[in-house]
Amino acid sequence: MSSPQRILIIGLDCAAPELIFDAWRNHLSAIAGLMQRGVYGRLESCIPAITVPAWACMMSSRDPGQLGIYGFRNRADYSYTRMITANARAITVPRLWDLLGRAGKRVGLVGVPQTYPVSSVNGDLVSCFLTPNDRAQFTYPLSLKQDIARWVHGEFLMDVPNFRSDNKSAILQDIYRMADQHFTVCKRLLERKRYDFFMTVDMGIDRIHHAFWKYMDPRHPKHVPESPFAHAIYDYYRFIDEQIASLLNLIDDRTIVLVVSDHGAKAMIGGFCLNEWLIQEGYLALEEYPETPRSLDECRIDWTRTRAWGAGGYYGRLFLNVAGREPEGIVAADEVDLLRDEIMAKLESLPDHTGRIMGTRVFRPEAIYREVRGAAPDLLVYFGDLNWRSVGSVGRKALYTFENDTGPDDANHAQHGIFILYDPRRGGGGRYIDDISIYDVAPTLLHLLDLDVPPEMIGKVRDLWV
Known part of the structure; x- marks a missing residue:
């Protein structure tokens, strides 16, 4: 049995299996059709379950430690202030389209995270939400930028501006505008060329979850009953399903289709103030405690009395002030493991705001990664198993907050995304x-194309039809 020659990947950043597989399945005819004809399931993400580095982990079959990427912004070195954004230059291993291009396959990419700044591919590339604006060079080849200017009217949106704000009508309008533009580009490319591998990632689902989850979910602590935005998420899923149907109409019966997300989503209960806790426990010392909440970067830290500090985000990152590693380190190297054990035990026994055990999970990088490159966090923290976000700012004089310090946000990430694969040769029958x-995706797709799987890939080739 010969292998189909082509693959179409439709990435839906943050798409939640609970919404697609359960609550809304009957309203998503294109997705449901792929599920009924193929195979599907929940896809376990990397740790941390966040866009950067999850898509890179998926497409390279390497873990975050091997990539040296632990989030959007990472320590550039062991100094206290130097941070770098993990863009395309941060990735030093080949991703799936690189391997296919080297094998002579024509590739097309639209909106795939960590493809900015652009580099050459054997085909066409439109970069991602890390692109500052459409005045930047966001295509390969350069001429594709002029094509997009003809296909799309007005500014080409690389991301939804100000999606953490209270202007929900504007956010919703921009989410649809961005998706319409990106799928227009996908359709134009697929109409004029035949690709062996084509991949697009829609960021709108992630943005709409963060902006509108409380209107949809009656279990959300800030649920707004009878809101005009009650169906915003469901309506957008249906819109995306229609866009998927339009792409499926442009491929032939020799094309494998994968609909996949990098992680899921869940209601955000609130935020746990990591650095406030570190101050309370005596691990972090400030020269002066702020009168109003502010970023830790804006505070003067007394490094001579600080053993640990943390960073905010959907998950927590905790760093130790290690002697001989950090400029003013005070934790002796032979005390690092004992201190980490101590902090882990305390974090894992944390109560929530009601006094019940929060269910926090804490990870040592060397225990979950095959290699630890770069200036990695000493601990990664899932507060309440991602029901709570990590708040890095200080000045609240409280451990729990229900106002996000980076702007309104209704949802946190969840560890499992979606995986729907339809291979026209094999079917699957639902x-x-x-x-x-997430690490199994790239090797499995290479195998389906009858190409060798590099031994450096850590995922497994999955036979999904037995």
Whole structure:
């Protein structure tokens, strides 16, 4: 049996299996059709379950430690202030389209995270939400930028501006505008060229979850009953389903289709103030405590009395002030493991605001990664198993907050995304698979194309039809 020659990947950043597989399945005819004809299941993300580095982990079959990427912004070195954004230059290993291009396959990419700044590919590339604006060079080849200017009227949106704000009508309008533009580009490219590998990632689902989850979910602590935005998320899922149907109309019966998300979503209960806790426990010392909440970067830290500090985000990152590593380190190297054990035990026994155990999970990088490159966090923290976000600012004089310090946000990430694969040769009959890893995606797709899987890939080739 010969292998199909082409693959179409439709990435839906943050798409939640609970919404697609359960609550809304009957309203998503294109997605449901792929599920019924193929195989599907929850896909376990990397740790941390966040866009950067999750898509890179998926497409390279490397873990965050091997990539040296632990989030959007990472320590550039062991100084206290130097941070760098993990863009395309941060990735030093080949991703799936690189391998296919080297094998002579024509590739097309639209909006795939960590493709800015652009580099050459064997085909066409439109970069991602890390692109500052459409005045930057966001295409390869350069001429594709002029094509897009003809296909799309007005500014080409690389991301939704100000999606953490209270102007929900404007956010919703921009989410649709961005998706319409990006899918227009996808359709134009697929109409004029035949690709062996085509991949697009829609960021709108992530943005709409963060901006509108409380209107949809009656279990959300800030639920707004009878809101005009009650169906905003469901309506957008249906819109995306229609866009998927339009792409499926442009491919032939020799094309494998994968609809996939990098992680899921869930209601955000609130935020846990990591640095406030570190101050309270005596691990972090400030020269002067602020009168109003502010970023830790704006505070003067007394490094001579500080053993640990943390960073905010959907998950927490905790760093130790290690002697001989940090400029003013005071934690002796032989005390690092004992201190980490002590902090881990305290964090994992944290109560929530009601006094019940929060269920926090804490990870040592060397325990979950095959390699630890770069200036990695000493601990990664899932507060309440991602029901709570990590708040890095200080000045609240409280451990729990229900106002996000980076702007309104209704949702946190969840560890499992979606995986829906339809191979026209094999079908699948709607078989459910419950143990797909984000690392298995690239090797499995290479195998389906009858190409060798590099031994450096850590995922497994999955036979999903037995």
